[in-house]
Amino acid sequence: MKHLLPPLRLALFVWPLVFQVFSQTAAPAPVPAAKAPEAPYPDPPAVLPGRGLAQHDFLYTGEWDTRKDVATLFLIRGGKVAWTYQIPRKDEKNGQESEFSDLHRLSNGDIVFAYKTGWRKIDAAGKTIFDYKCPAIGTGADGKAIWAECHSAQPVGMDRVLFMQNGIPAKLTLYNLATGKTEMEHVMKTKEPVDAKSIHGQFRNVRLTKAGTYLIAHMNLGKVIEYDRDWNEIWSCDAPSVWDAVRLDNGHTLIAGNQHAFAREINPKGEIVWELKNGDLPGITLNGIHQVTRLRSGNTVVCNWTAGVKKENWPKIVQVIEVTPGKKAAWAFCEWTNPDLGPSSCIQFLDEPGREEAQELMR
Numbered sequence: 001m002k003h004l005l006p007p008l009r010l011a012l013f014v015w016p017l018v019f020q021v022f023s024q025t026a027a028p029a030p031v032p033a034a035k036a037p038e039a040p041y042p043d044p045p046a047v048l049p050g051r052g053l054a055q056h057d058f059l060y061t062g063e064w065d066t067r068k069d070v071a072t073l074f075l076i077r078g079g080k081v082a083w084t085y086q087i088p089r090k091d092e093k094n095g096q097e098s099e100f101s102d103l104h105r106l107s108n109g110d111i112v113f114a115y116k117t118g119w120r121k122i123d124a125a126g127k128t129i130f131d132y133k134c135p136a137i138g139t140g141a142d143g144k145a146i147w148a149e150c151h152s153a154q155p156v157g158m159d160r161v162l163f164m165q166n167g168i169p170a171k172l173t174l175y176n177l178a179t180g181k182t183e184m185e186h187v188m189k190t191k192e193p194v195d196a197k198s199i200h201g202q203f204r205n206v207r208l209t210k211a212g213t214y215l216i217a218h219m220n221l222g223k224v225i226e227y228d229r230d231w232n233e234i235w236s237c238d239a240p241s242v243w244d245a246v247r248l249d250n251g252h253t254l255i256a257g258n259q260h261a262f263a264r265e266i267n268p269k270g271e272i273v274w275e276l277k278n279g280d281l282p283g284i285t286l287n288g289i290h291q292v293t294r295l296r297s298g299n300t301v302v303c304n305w306t307a308g309v310k311k312e313n314w315p316k317i318v319q320v321i322e323v324t325p326g327k328k329a330a331w332a333f334c335e336w337t338n339p340d341l342g343p344s345s346c347i348q349f350l351d352e353p354g355r356e357e358a359q360e361l362m363r
Contacts, residue, residue, distance in 0.1 A: 041313035045283040048318065050331030053339075054079030055322075057350040059111070061100040062305065062319075062343030063290070065089075071100050073113065074341055077350075081339050085126045091117040093133055094147055101151035102205055103346045107355045112155045119153035119163050121177065130177050137167050138196070146196045151204045155357045166202040168194050172214065186231060191220040204258075205244040205291065210359045215253070217245040224255055224266075237270045244291050254292050254300070259307040261286040263300060276302065280327050284318050290345040293361075296352060299324055303344040319344035 053076050061073045068089070075083040091098045094117060102114040109124030121129040134148040148167035156162050159178040165171045174184040190202045201220045209215050213234065214227045224245045226235040237253065239245070244256040252273065253266045265274035278286040288307025294300055301322045306314055315336035322331040335341045354360030 041309060041316050042285055043316055044318050044334045048332040048334060049329045050322070052079060052333055053335065055331045059103060059105050059348045059350065060341060060344070060346070061103055062303070062345040063099040063101055064097070065342040067311065071098060071115070072342065073100060073103065073111070074339070085122065087115055093117070094136070094145065096147055100346060102153050103348060104155050104356045105348055105350065106155055106158065106357045108158070112153050112161055114150045114153040114163065116149050116151060117147070119150050119161065121161065132163070134165060140196055146199070149199055152206045154207055156208055157357055162208050164188070164203045164206050166199045168196070168199065170202050172206065188216065190218070207246055208359065209247045215245050215247055217242040217255070219243065219258070224253060235268065237266045243289065246292070246294070248294055254294055256289040256292040256302070258290070259288045261289055261307070263289050263292045263302050274325065276300065276323055276327055281321065281323065281329050284321060284329060284332065287317065291347060293347065293349065295322070295349065299330055301347065303347055305345055306343045314343070320347060
């Protein structure tokens with residue numbers, strides 16, 4: 001019996017180890033969960049409300065049409081393309097991407113627009129009156145130049161332009177074309193840390209209000225902040241990734257949520273009193289809302305950009321939608337062939353009363 005104890009002890013010691021190794025090596029590897037197939041992008045309604053391009057006369061453009069080598073402004077009159085103006089997508093000076101981010105047609109037919117690598121004023125025939133080019137503001141670790149960007153340029157009267165220059169630091173400037181002088185320049189706060197990668201997401205459309213205050217859509221801060229002439233903060237509201245903010249005649253503020261796909265009307269208390277979001281319009285998908293416009297009728301128009309949509313599905317996107325206060329679609333268009341109007345970022349209605357240079361179009 002004594003001679004059997006050592007082998008028994010060895011067996012009792014070895015077999016658990018053998019079983020552990022066998023269990024570890026023999027167990028099948030976990031099978032990763034199957035990835036759910038991506039849902040197809042929904043087709044637009046077979047019939048959209050309204051009279052197509054004949055519903056309104058308007059000026060229109062959009063950011064980042066990477067299908068083409070040029071970016072285009074379209075003037076639509078009587079349901080047809082009456083005039084176009086194009087810029088190369090690659091800036092001739094610095095090789096950076098150019099894209100239309102803001103546009104305004106004055107009462108005399110001149111147009112002021114921002115195009116990322118600068119801003120420009122042209123006459124009704126497309127002749128350049130003034131062209132501002134964003135400067136290089138430093139050199140990156142790779143030795144390449146870091147360039148400022150401009151996505152917002154608003155006419156103030158016939159001769160002045162308020163423009164935002166994204167950069168390190170970002171600056172808001174009021175420039176007088178008649179005198180060639182800068183009348184105001186203010187360094188804007190942005191999300192920290194500020195580096196070259198943050199420049200693109202700092203600001204899109206910002207506005208001087210009819211009251212003379214600065215209504216600033218701080219995209220990367222996720223807030224709209226209103227400043228008085230002395231740059232005191234007098235009002236603010238939360239607005240994730242805000243692309244556009246405009247002061248309405250009723251004192252409320254209309255904002256656009258970019259990739260969050262919402263349009264909201266905010267009262268002076270900061271409360272949401274009206275909202276349009278994806279899912280509110282049967283059959284129409286909202287992807288990313290850029291400019292948002294309140295018409296005299298009380299209807300709201302949104303520019304429905306291509307955010308997150310594969311390029312092959314762009315022709316299914318309903319680019320512009322006009323909705324009633326009750327959130328019923330009153331007009332919409334999906335125009336990707338004959339004419340191909342491309343992505344939707346900015347629209348100005350030419351059949352609305354008021355002068356753009358006097359901030360009378362409630363945009």
